[in-house]
Amino acid sequence: MGNRELLIFGAGGFGREVAAWAERASWEGRGVTVLGFIDDHAPTGELNGRAVLTLETAGARHPGAGVIATVGEPRLRERLIGKALEAGLVPAPPLVHPNVEYDPATVEFEEGVVVCAGSLLTVNIRVECHAQINLDCTVGHDAVIGAYATLSPGVHVSGNVTLESHSFLGTGAVTVNGLPGRPLRVGTGAVVGAGAVVTRDVPAGVTVTGIPARARETG
């Protein structure tokens, strides 16, 4: 069987980083061919030796190709995926860097997920669709990484933690562990600032920073 084809939506820094290793990953034994970037705001042509296409062109030339969106902001990532599907692309299988360590029997990656080099996931973990795990993260046992969640580089998620959909954890953020049957929760759309240490549940939509992490004053 031939390689499967991948389009990377977003020609920014993270997109270029992922493009640099994506062809060393595999999808159920099949190789990956990167067709190029989709970006309606970058100049079309070539970037790092790969084509840069508008979404319209990508959909017309490569119907049925797999797509990932390489932007960190969860809601924007969801919008880009929605547009890509409307243009005739399909969600890519999970793209996991070949040096990522995890137990394949108990760790589940859903479609559109990206996991970068140096990350380590232990056991009994679900990473839901289009979540992004950047460089050098660790995820402990019995964790759920929700759909469209973002783990920036160097995030550490302890055991029994649920990061709900669209949550964003900045570089170097840490969550302490929850308990069996009572996971520590970072709510939907919550933001955890770079370097914060989360010691208790974060409500949906709230931004927390610091050690221990506290909600930021608003207004």
Ligand SMILES: CC(C)(COP(=O)(O)OP(=O)(O)OC[C@H]1O[C@@H](n2cnc3c(N)ncnc32)[C@H](O)[C@@H]1OP(=O)(O)O)[C@@H](O)C(=O)NCCC(=O)NCCS
């Ligand atoms: C927490 C965060 C979302 C706040 O963003 P913001 O609302 O735009 O905040 P600002 O940059 O305007 O900073 C407001 C204040 O909070 C402070 N602050 C910002 N981020 C902070 C953080 N992570 N921890 C502690 N204090 C922080 C700033 O120093 C500033 O303080 P001041 O008013 O005394 O000068 C953001 O700073 C952050 O940490 N984002 C994560 C970025 C990241 O890791 N990206 C990954 C790229 S791969």
